[in-house]
Amino acid sequence: MKEKAVLKSKGDYIAGNFIKEFGKKKECTIFSPADLNDKVFSFSSCLDHVEPALEAASRAYPSWSSLNQEERNGYLKKLALIYQEKSEEMAVLISREVGKPLWESQMEVRALSQKIDITLRESLPLVQDTSLSSLKSGAKGKIAYKSRGVFLVLGPFNFPLHLPNGHIISALATGNTVIFKASDKSPASAEKWAECFHLAGFPKGVFNLIQGGADIAQSLIGSPLLDGVLFTGSYGVGKNIQKQMEDQAQKILALEMGGKNSSLVWKDADVKTAVYEVLKGAYLTSGQRCSACSRLILHKEIKEEFLSCFIPLSKKLSIGHWRDNPFMGPVIDEKATESFEAVKKEVEEEQATWLMLGERLSHLNGYYVSPSLVEPRKYLSPSFYQNEELFLPFLVLYVVEEEEEAISLINQSAYGLCLSVFSQEEAFAKRVFQKSRIGVFHWNLGTNGASSRLPFGGLGKSGNDRPAGLFSVYTCTTPVAWMQKDFSTEEETFFDKRFFKD
DSSP states (O other): OOTTOOEEOOOEEETTEEEOOOSSOEEEEEEETTEEEEEEEEEEEOGGGHHHHHHHHHHHHHHHHHSOHHHHHHHHHHHHHHHHHTHHHHHHHHHHHHOOOHHHHHHHHHHHHHHHHHIIIIIGGGGSOEEEEEEETTEEEEEEEEEOSEEEEEOOSSSTTHHHHHHHHHHHHTTOEEEEEOOTTOHHHHHHHHHHHHHHTOOTTSEEEOOOSHHHHHHHHTOTTOOEEEEESOHHHHHHHHHHTTTOTTSEEEEEOOOOEEEEEOTTSOHHHHHHHHHHHHHGGGGOSTTOEEEEEEEGGGHHHHHHHHHHHHHTOOBOOGGGOOSBOOOSSHHHHHHHHHHHHHHHHHTOEEEEOOOBOTTSSSOOBOOEEEEOSSOOTTOHHHHSOOOSSEEEEEEESSHHHHHHHHHTSSEESEEEEEOSOHHHHHHHHHHSOOSEEEESSOSOOOOTTSEEOOEETTBSSOOEETTHHHHTEEEEEEEEEOTTOOOOOSOOGGGSOO
């Protein structure tokens, strides 16, 4: 792919074909956050495509759900091979569109086929029929898992393929059909991804892609043809989706939202390990991960040793264009850099201490900011930067002496996604785990770096108890009770002579 080539959209992917817009449309253009002169993609958003996409997915559902598991698996295995064939092409496009270093986009694309393998080998057995004997006198039965119908998958920009892929593969493998509404910040990657489904030969309407913004999503969510929504994104957007679905209780809703994640480095920690893991957790992907570390809690005894290593290393992190494979690329857009400036102002107003003052890197033609580290005078519940997800390379430091003080700080966050604990004492790690309100716990590892072989999801403002990862097949299915007469028993019938007249 030529880096500077402007890609023209083929249109939304509906019922097995790329369809150019018809009716009223909205023209959109994507520029790379890594190079503001790089016009990546031009496309149109069309509300008139919503109903055809829903109808296509609804028509395809009966036959797709009726296929046996091996038949559905065959399509997914072919898709995995196409993922591998198209991996470099997709990785370059992800980097160009959202600015991530190429090495990171390559890791994202490798995870696509791995997710298929894990789903087929390890997730699907979780929803296999389970036979039960002797349910009651003269009866036996089973727990059967059935698909739900048509799912809408709403994806984020930071992992434009990997995160929706986790939802979509689980949904398709369990017999559902899908409409994917990509982030309006990463439509080019989504269209290239849809080409993979097309090449894999899925039946028409099983997978559909429709591009656009919030108006498209709202129209899709409100349709009676939709059976569920699988969302990954910010708390604010997730809350709006939940509000829109207040009168649609029959639809399943899985919210995977933001994080305000802590790393606790205790006095007995291996400091070198903790430094590298926290650095990676805080600044990888320019802090644009729901699992990013944004709160660092240090024991007073190791503060000086930790910071004397952490700050110089942070200042040496390479920042630049994705093709140069730096550690960090840009943040996603101008709004993110404006948020960075607003946070800096709030820090000054609170009279917090800058341990490392980040800045906008104006010599680079993109939305680049350097890492920040700030130590507030105290924890303040009204403070925005101390309590809300920023999606920036921005870390807040708290210093503690007592275990309960540390746990209290962890739980002061309204989010409850990831927690890292650095200590050589397993009993300490277990105590913190037990008392912390989180959905993902890492011991002597950074907050990011989740595994598809484990559940992924959080509490509080981080989610609604419908984890992704290994357990996403549960959200995509419903357990049904199957009970039948057991003719192998000789139990007396319920209708004995007491119920009949002589």
